[in-house]
Each structure stands twice: as structure tokens, then as C-alpha cells.
Amino acid sequence: MSRFRKSIATVSLSGTLLEKMQAAAAVGxxxxxxxxxxxxxxPGTPAEVRQIAADLNLTITLFQPFRDFEAMPEAYRQRNLDRAERKFDVMCELGAPQILVCSNVQDIALNDPARAAADLHAMAERAQARQLLVGYEALAWGRYVNRWRQAWDIVQQADHPALGLILDSFHTLAVGDTLDGLHETVPSDKIFFVQLADSPRKSMDVLSWSRHYRNFPGQGALPVPEFMREVVQAGYQGxxxxxxxxxEFRAASAHLIAHDGLRSLVWVEAEAGATQLPAPPEFLGYEFLEFAVDPNSAPALERRVSALGFERRGEHRSKAVTLYQQGNIHLILNSEPDSHAADFFQVHGPSVCAICLRVDDAARAMQRAMALLCTAWEERIGEGECRLPALRAPDGMLFFFVDDELADRLYRTDFHLSRPPGPGIGLLEVDHVAQAVPPDRLGSFMLFYRTVFGxxxxxxxxxxxxxxxxxxLALVSPSRRVAFPVNVSESRRTGTGRFVNALSGAGVHHIAFTTADLQQAVVAVDEKAGELLxxxxxxxxxxxxRFLLPGEELVTLRRLNLLYDQDSSGTFRQVYTNTFEDRFFFEVVQRDGYTGFGAANASVRMNALAARQAARTN
Amino acid sequence: MSRFRKSIATVSLSGTLLEKMQAAAAVGxxxxxxxxxxxxxxPGTPAEVRQIAADLNLTITLFQPFRDFEAMPEAYRQRNLDRAERKFDVMCELGAPQILVCSNVQDIALNDPARAAADLHAMAERAQARQLLVGYEALAWGRYVNRWRQAWDIVQQADHPALGLILDSFHTLAVGDTLDGLHETVPSDKIFFVQLADSPRKSMDVLSWSRHYRNFPGQGALPVPEFMREVVQAGYQGxxxxxxxxxEFRAASAHLIAHDGLRSLVWVEAEAGATQLPAPPEFLGYEFLEFAVDPNSAPALERRVSALGFERRGEHRSKAVTLYQQGNIHLILNSEPDSHAADFFQVHGPSVCAICLRVDDAARAMQRAMALLCTAWEERIGEGECRLPALRAPDGMLFFFVDDELADRLYRTDFHLSRPPGPGIGLLEVDHVAQAVPPDRLGSFMLFYRTVFGxxxxxxxxxxxxxxxxxxLALVSPSRRVAFPVNVSESRRTGTGRFVNALSGAGVHHIAFTTADLQQAVVAVDEKAGELLxxxxxxxxxxxxRFLLPGEELVTLRRLNLLYDQDSSGTFRQVYTNTFEDRFFFEVVQRDGYTGFGAANASVRMNALAARQAARTN
Known part of the structure; x- marks a missing residue:
């Protein structure tokens, strides 16, 4: 088993051909x-494009598409072969070794595999004379040929060394087909090319689905790793x-999209067993959340978290950094100049600039992240202070990893600690951290959490x-101890849209804490400073x-502004705070078996926040 | 036949309930x-909402939805009736006379029309006791009841005076059903309510289609006027x-959307024969295009149009307005301060600020526009000058109407004219005027052109x-003498997206002229000032x-930067200019039977313009 060469079709990226090629080369x-x-x-000739590729150290792997070629009525046959010759001229000049012929979609095409085979043989014969190859692919919406086994039957029948099969995960998986049995059916040297694409499941016609909604392996819902396993087993080497x-890819930064694409290929070949990646971290919870603040916003945030029962636990030994604690929740307020937090504050204002996650093995977590093209980060630290391994998330936020050994001494080493905190209002853990993300970046975040974090x-x-x-969209660890709901909105007028707009990017939108007794916690919140919604x-x-709640329970919910939901596994109570300086807000939840994140109540929260916003503006 | 009362569901509009109600009331x-x-x-009580409606002179026509009520297993029956009583409490306080019960979608529902009828009878009995009505509607994706005839069978079987049928155009038409035979089947007093929605055709599951892509009658592709004709024939009075x-409606201005909604209802009831509107104008062509310019941009635009063969024809008698002419094309450059053009220039820069269309009957055109909620416009004119009837388009541009009588004396009356122009480069007519529009405004423009202009x-x-x-999307008059392609892009980085962004709105993006001999015309263009692409x-x-063009033709096309296309009815040759000050550009077309607008070549133009833009930026 060995690493595959990685290629991308220019149609996947935005910009001019030159910009697309530069982006593909830049990310590797x-x-x-x-x-x-x-x-x-x-604007340049094919020969000039060949030179640009050579200069960028890019191989041209394929030229595509050549449509509606095979099994046409006789009148079209010579015309189509002439058309192929013109494209062969271009390919020779371009240095493209192979052309993709996709199965005919024309109504006038003939349902005649023998004729298709004869046509492809004739084309392959001409290609061979130019030292070119022809790859034949079954389009999911081909008129008569729309499964890879049909395409293979025709390739086999044509029996020409310059003709082979092209496999495409979208065309196979979107119609519910698989590659099962590929290795027993097709010799490895007859698989000429493999194209990969994922997609969300869509209940729409497969052509529109294919043309607009494909995405990278890991961003969708198709079993692309299973597809790839069959490709590996069949001995494909291309x-x-x-x-x-x-x-969205057409409109986005070519560089960012290309980076995601390469990450997805590294991931999918490992999932298919062709390479080995360090296993994803096992998440044990959130160790701390770090807020970027400045000397103005710090006191306000301190008041807010104090009202929610957090106690000041210590001061950093060498930086303008304060630690708050309640239960197993640690909040760090960082107003140190010349730090990651200060840079982050410049762009985002008061915000979560780093999240430390507790994992089974921090070193392995970092190794996996690096293999999946993450950028490591090293913060300036003082003498004798802990160095936490860290990487940058797609929005520039940092993720630190800490395992038990380091977690034990982390605060003692870096902070002047006061006595352990009291019970506060009974908050226990971070439940989840929700982010708001521009709609065209959802795929990046999903891919990051799914591949790097598992x-x-x-x-x-x-x-x-x-x-x-x-x-x-919530992304949740198998242990369910770490969860990142990611929110997007096409509208710039929603709470999510306004947040993303104000930041010109993504950021932490709210943070939920758990408690075992929400009623008791809420009663204990400082009513004014806590700003419950x-x-x-x-x-x-x-x-x-909707629910058969006891009258007394309903009275309590109503009196304390608690929200309620239930699912098949239990009940859920939650309370929100108002937003802090138009950025993030807090949430406290009591889970009694319930596994969701309160989506049924999110609309009520959005309406209440919008009403409050409107009241303040008027 | 009489005018129907017009209502809108609050879910159709964006904002808080108060904002929705205010928008609905404001537009009428x-x-x-x-x-x-x-x-x-x-945040207020139902009684307060009732008062707000009364103050706004709005009737509350319906309360909805009540889901999954009928034909449930026995264990749910009493519970659902209790649930209905709670909603009746709310309705009584709200002053809502009728509740919409939509057909059950639950898997556990029973396929038992008699049971459904019994349940609805029981609910209607309770409603009657509170002086309320129950309307039963077949959802297109109802578990067992998903056609209006099924819903009617159940209503008939239930046989209760407080129970009737609700008809919905989307639920009927999206599944390919019609109301054919309604008037022979359902007594008029048993049709309790009629909901209207249109939609583009979508090959996707009807639930997702319904929840995201509905739009107003006239904005989609469903036969809503035919549906309405049956409603009228059945004698419905509600x-x-x-x-x-x-x-998009959820994110847009409630006021603009409400205005479109009312326009669509006025149109559809007339299309159904319930009311009469003045007939749409018969379009005879474009009379003139008027450009807003300032003293800086005027000379540059004069150079550009002169290079394309236009001659200066006259000066306005009372304003800083110049007339250019070639063939039947009149271009007016308006730099008069304190005019519509000056206001338009402030917002849009150099741009088309008015289009005069030649019609069979200008007065009737204006009467129709006013009946369809357009705003008339009266420009300040000098003594003895022509008053052209005018209205504002959705982007604030003006449309003038002129019929033969006025066209004859228009220029003579208002301008000091010089001698008639020579043949120029052979341009004959305006072929089409393309606009770029923000994606969420496409529905408004489509509705305007379709209803007001026909x-x-x-x-x-x-x-x-x-x-x-x-x-x-091209909107074309039956005569094909007037055509408005409307372009939208979700991406802000495309030519269309950047144009719309720069304007914060819509505007004329390019203007195409016809010629009988494109080769001759292009050769005659001043090469430098003409700026052909x-x-x-x-x-x-x-x-x-792709095409079997004679070698000589290909050489000419290549040499002159002409583009070529063909369709089943003929051939098409076209040439583009570069954009004028990053705003609009011109196009010259030679039609030899071809009926399209060169969409096959539009991508080449977009790429060439982007390349030129990039070259200038670098």
C-alpha cells in the first residue's frame, strides 16, 4: 500500500486557469x-499552459470532458472522430496524456453496446497513434450507460490497449451503486483514472445534484471511504x-478550497487503508476556554462570569491573564499585549480565541493534525511555564491539546493560584461550544472537525x-464529551449573519455549561449582572x-425563563443569557438523558435576542 | 365576479410579528x-395582537397550522382534542375565526377516512361551541390524505357546519393535480379558505420544495391562474x-415582499377572470435609452458611442441633455442637475436611468401599471415640451411609454435637431437590455415584467x-421586440456580483444593438475608442x-473577435465591448433566425472581462 498521487480538476476551483493552477500547486x-x-x-496557447504546469511542478493528469461520442447514429460517426482528432491536437500541445469520454446522454444515441465498443475502439486507435489514452466513464445520467459495470463491459468488448475505465465516486454512489467486486472484475491496469467527490444526500434529480452540490470526501454523506477501499483492493496505481x-467552491478563495481538497484526499486514502494516519484523539472534555479581551472589556466579562458563579482563581505568572473557575470549567481572560489573544482581539473584539481540549494523547493529536495539513502554533511562554501543543482552526482560533499529565500541573505551573473555588451556582462542565461561520466556509469547518478531530x-x-x-450542524465526539454545533445563515440579517458580518469571518457564538439542577442554578444567578434572556x-x-408537564413545572419554567425539550432518551432544560457586547452569549443546560442541543428552542432564543436588539436600537 | 379580499400568512414575511403586520397593512x-x-x-398576549391588527385595519383571517390531528391511534385521540381546546383558547383571545388543520403526516396515523371524519367532526363540534371554524387541507406529503378530493371526501363524511375544505395551489399543483371539477364537487360555502403560492419547477422531494422554494403567483412556473379560475367558478367568496x-423572503425587506405579494394577487385574480385589468401593452420596440452622466463622464460616453457609429443629433431645448442617433436607435445623455438623471447618477454613477418603450397605447400601459401598484413619475418639463407617461421600475429606473403619435413629434418638440444621421456602422435597433440584479430581487423583477408588461x-x-x-433569465414580449435578460449571481466576486455590490442594487448591465452585417459593422468601429473585447x-x-463552419468564416470570426452560436432556427454572431467605467457594456448582434441571447457565449465574455479587469488591477 502506498500513497497515491493527488490531483484536482480545474473546475473544482475558482478563478482563471492560471489562478487555479497556482492554488493547486501552492497547497501541494x-x-x-x-x-x-x-x-x-x-488567453495563452495550450503549449503555454503546459509550460506553466511544468514551472509549477504540476502534472497534467487528464483532459476532460469529451461528450456524446459513442453509439451515435451513423451520420455523426465520422464527425465525432474528427472532433476527437481536434481535441487530440490540443492534448498533444498541452501534454495531457488521457481524455475522459463520458457516456452519451443524447436521446438519439443508440442502445447498442457493440457499437459503443466499436466507436471507442476507433477512437482509442487514433489516440494510440498520438500516444494518448482514452478513459471511458459512466455518467449517472447516461442515456443507456450509467453504471460502471456497463462501461466496463464496453471497454472489455472494445479491447484496445489505449482504452480503459474511469471510475467516479459521485456517479457510482449517488445512484446507490457500489464498487463491490471491482477487484474480481477489472484488471488494475484497465482502471485508467479515479475521480472522487462526496455530496450531501439530496432528494433531487442526479444531474442538478451533481452540477451544484458535490463537495470533497468527508464534507458530504456518501460512503467515499468504502468506494476508495475497493479502488485500493483493485490495485489501482494512478x-x-x-x-x-x-x-460555493466556484465563488470561494481557490487557495482555501484547494487546501481543503488536499486534506480530504489525505484523509480518504487513510480511511481506505492505503496509508496510516495517527488515530484521532479520544476527547475527555474541555480543559479551558480562553477569551481575548482588552482592558475595557475585561471588567465587563469578569462581572458577567462572576454573576454566573465563576470565581477568580489566579493570575498568570508572566502575562496579563486571569483564571476563573467553577466545577470543572476553567475560563481564561487574556488581555496580554503582543499575544495571540491580542491579535485575535484586533480582528474579532472580545471573543473566544482559544479552546483547550483534554485528550488521551496530546502528541498523537498533534501528529494527526500535522499529517492533515494543519498549522502548528507556538505561543511565547515564560521561563518554566507549560508549553501546550496547539494548532490553528480554520477561523484562526487556537486549539490546545492537553492530556492528564499536563492538565494536573498546568494551572499550578503557570498561575499564582488562590484557594479552590466554592460550588458557585452549580455549573459543572462545558457542554458544547457553538460557532457561527460564513455559509461558504461550513464545508471547511466540517472537514476540519471530522478529519482532524474525528x-x-x-x-x-x-x-x-x-x-x-x-x-x-453539530459535530460531536464519539464520547459525546466534546461537541461543536456550527451555525450558518445565508441571510445577513439574522443573528448568525450579523455576527459573521461584523467579524468578516467565523467565531464562537455561544458556550453552554452543564448543571445538575438548572432551577437552583438560575435562582442563584445575580439577576442584573447575569442578564438571563x-x-x-x-x-x-x-x-x-405540546407536552404533558405538571402544572408546577410549567409555573417554574415560566417564572425562571427556562426552556424545555424532550427526546426519546430524556428531558432537557436550558436557559440563555443575553449577548455579551453583541458577540457571544452563555447557555446553561440540564440534561436528563437528552442527547440533542435544544434546536427546538433555538428559534425562540433567536427571536428573543432579535427583540432585545430591536428594543435597544429603538 | 368581484374583487377578493387579500390576505397573507405571516410566515411569508420577514421580521417580528409586529413588523410583518405593519408591512402587510402598509401595502394594503x-x-x-x-x-x-x-x-x-x-412578547405580547394574543389579545394585544388582536388590538394591533384592529389598529392596522387588518382582519385576522386564519390561525395555522394544527398538525397531525386526525386518524391517530386511540391513545392520542383525547390528547389531540385537548390540544385543540388550548389552541381555541388562543384563537378566541386573538380573534382568529378559523384554524387550518393539515392532513396527518405521522407514520402511526391510520389509513381510515371514517375515523378521520369522526375526529374532525368532534373537533368541529368543539370549535362551533366557541364560534370558531375548522378548515381541513390536504398536504401534498400527507401520510394518507394528500389530494384535495380525499380531504373533501372526509369533510363531506364528517358533515359538520363548522368544518370545511381549505384549498392550496402549491399542494395541488406541485403534485400535478388540478382543481378540475371543483365547482361540480364542492358547494361554495364548504370552501372555507384558499391559499395561493407559486414555485419554480423543482425535481426534488415536495416537502423540501415546499418549505424553501415557494414564491408568489407569477414568480414561478405553476399554473396558478388556472387554479384560480376553478376557485372563481366554484363561487368561493372568502x-x-x-x-x-x-x-429569501425570510431574509428580505418585509415591505418590498409584501408589495410584490399584493401585486401578484391583483394579477392572478384578473388572470382568473374575477376582475379586469387593462391589457398589457403591445411592444413595438425601444424608442430611446437615457443615460445619467455628469460633466466628467459625458465626454467619455460620447466618445464611446461615437466610435460605435452614433451621431450627435440634437440638444435639448431646456436641459443639459444630448441626443445621439443611429438607425432606429436613440441614446440620450442627461447631465441636467436637479433631475431624475442627476438623482440616479448620485447612486449609480454613469448608467441607464430611463428606457422609453414604444407601445400601441401609452395611456393603457400606464393604467395597467397603476392597477398593478406601480408608482407613476412626472419629470419637470419645459414650456411646450412633451410629457411622457412614466413609471418607476423595481430598481428606481424609469420606464417611459410612447405611442406612434407622440414618437413622431417627441424629438422635434424637445430638441434642437441637426440633420438626420448617416448610416453609421449599420446599427439598426436595440435588441435587448440586460440588467444585473441582487439574487433576492429576481422575483420582484420577474413579477414586474411579467405582470405589468406582460x-x-x-x-x-x-x-x-x-x-x-x-x-x-430573459423576459421577452410576445412580439420579441422587447427583451430584458435579468442576471443574478449568489457570488459577490463575479462580474454580475461586483456590479450589484458596487451599486448596492440593480442596474442595466449591457445593451445589445442589432445589425444586418456584423463583419462590416465591426470593421467600421473606431478600434481604439470602440474598445471591442x-x-x-x-x-x-x-x-x-463544435460547428462545421467554413474555414474562411472561422478566420473572420477569429480576426474580428466575433462570437458565434446557432440554434434550430438560425445562426447568431455577436461582439462585445469592454465595460464603460466598470458599469455597463455594449454588444452588437447579427441574428439570422436565431432566437436566443447568446447564453452559450456569455461565459467567454465573463472570462474575457475578468481577465481584462485582472490585467488592469495588476
Whole structure:
């Protein structure tokens, strides 16, 4: 088993052909598929493109697509072979070794595999004379040929050394097919090329689905790793190439998308067993959250967290950093100049600038992250202070990893500690940390959490904010001790949209803490400084109609502005705070078996926050 | 036949319940459906909402939805009736006369129409005791009841005066059903309510389609006027109510959306024959295009149009306005201070600020526009000058109407004219005027052109700009003498996206002129001042492979940067100019039977413009 060469089709990236090639090269791809449309719009000759590729150390792996060639009525046959010769001219000049012929979609095509084989044989014969190869691929919406086994039957029948099979994960998996049995069916040297794409599941026609919603392996819901396992088992040795038609990729930064693409290929080949990556971390919980603050915002945030029962636990030995604690929750307020936090504050204002996660093996977590193209980070530290391994998340936030050994001495080493805190209001752990992300970056965040951290995506919830829809996707560790709901909104007027707009990027939007007794916790919150969010009376009338809650429980929920939900495994009570300086807010939850994140109540919260925002503006 | 009362469901509009109600009232709706989710998030009591509605002169027409009620297993029956009683409490306080019960979607529901009828009878009995009505609607994805005839069978079987049928155009038409035979089947007094929604055709599951892509009648592709004709024929007397689930509506200005909604209802009831509107204008062509310029941009634009063969024809008698002419094309450059053009220039820079269309009857055109809620415009004119009837388009641009009588004397009356122009480079007519529009405003423009002007939408084309997709929808008059392609892009990095962003709105993006001989015209263009757009060589290699063009023709196309296309009815040649001050550009087309607008070449143009933009920036 060995590492595959990595390629990407130019249609997957935004920009001019030159920009696409530069982005692919910059992040480390070995090659590119030239999508004809990109060449056609390039102002230079194919020979010049060949030279650019050589200068960038990129192989041109494929030229595509060649459509509606095989099994056409006789009148079209010679014409199509002539058309192929013209494209062979371009390929020779370009230095592209192989052309992708996708199965015919024309209504006038003939349902005649023998004729298709004869046509492809004729084309392969011409290609061979030019030292080119022809790869034949079954499009999912091909008129008669739309499964790889059909394409293979035709390739086998054509029996020409310059003709082989091209496999594409989207065309196979989107129609519910698999590669099962590939290694018993197709000799490895007849698999000429492999294209990979994932996609969310869509209940729509497969052509529209394919043209707009493909994404990188790991960003969707198709079993691409299983597909890849069959490819590996069949002994394929060529490049793995990403061919993605995605409206958002077309509009995004080519460099960022290319980086995600390469990460997805590194991940999927490992998932398929072709390479080995260090195993994902086993998450034991959140160790601390670090807030970037400045001398103005620090006292306000201190008041807010104190009102929620946190106690000041210590001062950093060498930096302007304060530690707060309650239960197993550690909050760090960092106003040190010339630090990551200060840089972060410049861009984001008061915000979570780092999250430390407790893992089984911090070194292995970092090794996996580096193998998956993460950037490590080293903060300036004082003499004798702890060095925590850290990496940058896609939004520039830091993730620290700490294992038991280091966690034990972390605060003692770096801080002047006062006595351990009292019980506060009974908050115990960080439950989850939710982020708001620009809609075109959701794929990046999903890929990062899924591949680097090994988190699993849950069902996407669509939540009506009064000014647009918000989609929420939770990524959760197998242990369920670490969870990152990621929220996106196409509307710039929603709470999520305004947050993302104000930041020109992503950020932590809220932080939820657990408690064993929410009623007791809420009663203990300092009413003024705690700023708990008011919930409309009508919500409780509806709760009353929806659930058979005891009258007394309903009175308490209503009086304390608590929200309620239940699922098949238990009940859930939650309370929100108002937003802190129009950035993040806190949430306290009491889980009694419930496994969700309160999506059923999120709309109520969004409405209440919007009403408060409107009241303040008026 | 008489005008229907007009209502809109609060879910159709963005904002808080108060904002939704204010928007509906402001544009002139008679009533609203209260969507429960909006009430639940409202901080005031239902009685307060009733008072707000009364103060705004809005009737509350319906309370909705009540889900999964009928034909449930016995264990749920009493519980569901209790749930209904709680909602009746809310409705009585709210003053909502009717509740919408939509057909059960639960897997555990029983396939038992008799039981459904008995349940609905029981509910209606309770409703009657509170002087409320129950309307039963077949959801398109109801578990067992998903057609209006099924719902009617159950209503008939239940046979209760407080129970009736609710009809919804989306639920009927999206599944390919019609209301055919309604008037022979359902007595008019048993049709309790009618909801209207249109939608583009989508090949996806009907639930997702319904929840995200509905729009107003006239904005989609469903036969809503035919649906309405059956409703009228059946003698329905209640309100027409818009119930639209649309992601963009949720994010847009409630006032603008409400205005479109009311326009769509006025149009659809007329299309159904319930009322009469003045007939749409018969378009005879473009009379003139008026550009807003300032003293700086005027000379540059004069140079550009002169290079394209236009001659200065006259000066306005009382304003800083110049007339250019070539063939039947009149261009007006307006730099008059304190005018519509000056206001437009402030916001849009140099741009088309008015279009005068030649119609059979200008007065009737204006009457129709006013009936469809357009705003008339009266420009300040000098003594004895022509007063042209005018209205504001959705982007604030003006449309003038002129009929033969006025066109004859228009220029003579208002301008000091010099001698008629020579043949110029052979431009003859305005072919089409393309606009770039923010994606969330496409529905408004489509509705405006379709209802006010009677234009017909053609197929939407998706065109890859190097930095994202651009969708192009042409609206064309039956005579095909007036056509407005409307372009939108979700990406802010495309040419269309950047244009819309720079304007913070919509505007004319390019103007196409016809010629009988494009080769001759292009040769005659002043090469430097004309700024024709360079087309990449590779485009012509591909043309060569795609079409069997004579070698000589290909040489000419290549030499002159002409683009070529063909369809089943003929051939098409076109040339583009560079953009004028990063705003609009010109296009010259030679149609030999071809009926499209060159969408096949639009991507080449977008790439060439982007390359030029990049070259200038670097």
C-alpha cells in the first residue's frame, strides 16, 4: 500500500486557469485535470499552459470532458472522430496524456453496446497513434450507460490497449451503486483514472445534484471511504483526482478550497487503508476556554462570569491573564499585549480565541493534525511555564491539546493560584461550544472537525430566525464529551449573519455549561449582572399544549425563563443569557438523558435576542 | 365576479410579528393569517395582537397550522382534542375565526377516512361551541390524505357546519393535480379558505420544495391562474391568502415582499377572470435609452458611442441633455442637475436611468401599471415640451411609454435637431437590455415584467463566470421586440456580483444593438475608442470542433473577435465591448433566425472581462 498521487480538476476551483493552477500547486497537489472550459477561456496557447504546469511542478493528469461520442447514429460517426482528432491536437500541445469520454446522454444515441465498443475502439486507435489514452466513464445520467459495470463491459468488448475505465465516486454512489467486486472484475491496469467527490444526500434529480452540490470526501454523506477501499483492493496505481462541481467552491478563495481538497484526499486514502494516519484523539472534555479581551472589556466579562458563579482563581505568572473557575470549567481572560489573544482581539473584539481540549494523547493529536495539513502554533511562554501543543482552526482560533499529565500541573505551573473555588451556582462542565461561520466556509469547518478531530456530523437543523433561516450542524465526539454545533445563515440579517458580518469571518457564538439542577442554578444567578434572556409568555402556552408537564413545572419554567425539550432518551432544560457586547452569549443546560442541543428552542432564543436588539436600537 | 379580499400568512414575511403586520397593512392587504410560530415568539398576549391588527385595519383571517390531528391511534385521540381546546383558547383571545388543520403526516396515523371524519367532526363540534371554524387541507406529503378530493371526501363524511375544505395551489399543483371539477364537487360555502403560492419547477422531494422554494403567483412556473379560475367558478367568496415558505423572503425587506405579494394577487385574480385589468401593452420596440452622466463622464460616453457609429443629433431645448442617433436607435445623455438623471447618477454613477418603450397605447400601459401598484413619475418639463407617461421600475429606473403619435413629434418638440444621421456602422435597433440584479430581487423583477408588461420568462441559463455562477433569465414580449435578460449571481466576486455590490442594487448591465452585417459593422468601429473585447484563440479552436463552419468564416470570426452560436432556427454572431467605467457594456448582434441571447457565449465574455479587469488591477 502506498500513497497515491493527488490531483484536482480545474473546475473544482475558482478563478482563471492560471489562478487555479497556482492554488493547486501552492497547497501541494501533484497534478491537475484540465477542464476544457477553463482552457478555452485562457488567453495563452495550450503549449503555454503546459509550460506553466511544468514551472509549477504540476502534472497534467487528464483532459476532460469529451461528450456524446459513442453509439451515435451513423451520420455523426465520422464527425465525432474528427472532433476527437481536434481535441487530440490540443492534448498533444498541452501534454495531457488521457481524455475522459463520458457516456452519451443524447436521446438519439443508440442502445447498442457493440457499437459503443466499436466507436471507442476507433477512437482509442487514433489516440494510440498520438500516444494518448482514452478513459471511458459512466455518467449517472447516461442515456443507456450509467453504471460502471456497463462501461466496463464496453471497454472489455472494445479491447484496445489505449482504452480503459474511469471510475467516479459521485456517479457510482449517488445512484446507490457500489464498487463491490471491482477487484474480481477489472484488471488494475484497465482502471485508467479515479475521480472522487462526496455530496450531501439530496432528494433531487442526479444531474442538478451533481452540477451544484458535490463537495470533497468527508464534507458530504456518501460512503467515499468504502468506494476508495475497493479502488485500493483493485490495485489501482494512478492519481486520485477531485472533480467537484459546487456553486460555493466556484465563488470561494481557490487557495482555501484547494487546501481543503488536499486534506480530504489525505484523509480518504487513510480511511481506505492505503496509508496510516495517527488515530484521532479520544476527547475527555474541555480543559479551558480562553477569551481575548482588552482592558475595557475585561471588567465587563469578569462581572458577567462572576454573576454566573465563576470565581477568580489566579493570575498568570508572566502575562496579563486571569483564571476563573467553577466545577470543572476553567475560563481564561487574556488581555496580554503582543499575544495571540491580542491579535485575535484586533480582528474579532472580545471573543473566544482559544479552546483547550483534554485528550488521551496530546502528541498523537498533534501528529494527526500535522499529517492533515494543519498549522502548528507556538505561543511565547515564560521561563518554566507549560508549553501546550496547539494548532490553528480554520477561523484562526487556537486549539490546545492537553492530556492528564499536563492538565494536573498546568494551572499550578503557570498561575499564582488562590484557594479552590466554592460550588458557585452549580455549573459543572462545558457542554458544547457553538460557532457561527460564513455559509461558504461550513464545508471547511466540517472537514476540519471530522478529519482532524474525528468528530461525527449529526443531522442539520434549519431554524427560523425572524430575519432568515439559520442552519445548525453539530459535530460531536464519539464520547459525546466534546461537541461543536456550527451555525450558518445565508441571510445577513439574522443573528448568525450579523455576527459573521461584523467579524468578516467565523467565531464562537455561544458556550453552554452543564448543571445538575438548572432551577437552583438560575435562582442563584445575580439577576442584573447575569442578564438571563426573557422568554415570551406565549412560548409556555404552547409548551403546555405540546407536552404533558405538571402544572408546577410549567409555573417554574415560566417564572425562571427556562426552556424545555424532550427526546426519546430524556428531558432537557436550558436557559440563555443575553449577548455579551453583541458577540457571544452563555447557555446553561440540564440534561436528563437528552442527547440533542435544544434546536427546538433555538428559534425562540433567536427571536428573543432579535427583540432585545430591536428594543435597544429603538 | 368581484374583487377578493387579500390576505397573507405571516410566515411569508420577514421580521417580528409586529413588523410583518405593519408591512402587510402598509401595502394594503386586508388581512393576515397568523402562523403560530410568529405568535409564540411575540412578547405580547394574543389579545394585544388582536388590538394591533384592529389598529392596522387588518382582519385576522386564519390561525395555522394544527398538525397531525386526525386518524391517530386511540391513545392520542383525547390528547389531540385537548390540544385543540388550548389552541381555541388562543384563537378566541386573538380573534382568529378559523384554524387550518393539515392532513396527518405521522407514520402511526391510520389509513381510515371514517375515523378521520369522526375526529374532525368532534373537533368541529368543539370549535362551533366557541364560534370558531375548522378548515381541513390536504398536504401534498400527507401520510394518507394528500389530494384535495380525499380531504373533501372526509369533510363531506364528517358533515359538520363548522368544518370545511381549505384549498392550496402549491399542494395541488406541485403534485400535478388540478382543481378540475371543483365547482361540480364542492358547494361554495364548504370552501372555507384558499391559499395561493407559486414555485419554480423543482425535481426534488415536495416537502423540501415546499418549505424553501415557494414564491408568489407569477414568480414561478405553476399554473396558478388556472387554479384560480376553478376557485372563481366554484363561487368561493372568502379571502385569497398567500402562504409562502421562501428562504429569501425570510431574509428580505418585509415591505418590498409584501408589495410584490399584493401585486401578484391583483394579477392572478384578473388572470382568473374575477376582475379586469387593462391589457398589457403591445411592444413595438425601444424608442430611446437615457443615460445619467455628469460633466466628467459625458465626454467619455460620447466618445464611446461615437466610435460605435452614433451621431450627435440634437440638444435639448431646456436641459443639459444630448441626443445621439443611429438607425432606429436613440441614446440620450442627461447631465441636467436637479433631475431624475442627476438623482440616479448620485447612486449609480454613469448608467441607464430611463428606457422609453414604444407601445400601441401609452395611456393603457400606464393604467395597467397603476392597477398593478406601480408608482407613476412626472419629470419637470419645459414650456411646450412633451410629457411622457412614466413609471418607476423595481430598481428606481424609469420606464417611459410612447405611442406612434407622440414618437413622431417627441424629438422635434424637445430638441434642437441637426440633420438626420448617416448610416453609421449599420446599427439598426436595440435588441435587448440586460440588467444585473441582487439574487433576492429576481422575483420582484420577474413579477414586474411579467405582470405589468406582460413579458414571458424564458429558460434560465446558468453561466460560469470564473468567480462563480451567474443565472440569466430573459423576459421577452410576445412580439420579441422587447427583451430584458435579468442576471443574478449568489457570488459577490463575479462580474454580475461586483456590479450589484458596487451599486448596492440593480442596474442595466449591457445593451445589445442589432445589425444586418456584423463583419462590416465591426470593421467600421473606431478600434481604439470602440474598445471591442478580445476573445481567446482557444475559443475558436473549440468552435472549429463544435460547428462545421467554413474555414474562411472561422478566420473572420477569429480576426474580428466575433462570437458565434446557432440554434434550430438560425445562426447568431455577436461582439462585445469592454465595460464603460466598470458599469455597463455594449454588444452588437447579427441574428439570422436565431432566437436566443447568446447564453452559450456569455461565459467567454465573463472570462474575457475578468481577465481584462485582472490585467488592469495588476
Amino acid at each position: 497537489f501533484d497534478g491537475i485535470e484540465i477542464f476544457e472550459h477553463d482552457l478555452l477561456n485562457h 492519481p486520485l483526482s477531485l472533480e467537484i462541481f459546487n456553486d 468528530l461525527e456530523p449529526e443531522t442539520i437543523h434549519e431554524i427560523p430566525d425572524p430575519y432568515g433561516l439559520v442552519s445548525s 426573557d422568554i415570551p409568555e406565549n412560548y409556555y402556552d404552547d409548551l403546555d399544549a | 392587504f386586508d388581512g393576515i393569517e397568523i402562523f403560530e410560530h410568529d405568535l409564540l415568539n411575540h 379571502p385569497l391568502s398567500l402562504e409562502i415558505f421562501n428562504d 413579458l414571458e420568462p424564458e429558460t434560465i441559463h446558468e453561466i460560469p463566470d470564473p468567480y462563480g455562477l451567474v443565472s440569466s 478580445d476573445i481567446p484563440e482557444n475559443y475558436y479552436d473549440d468552435l472549429d470542433a
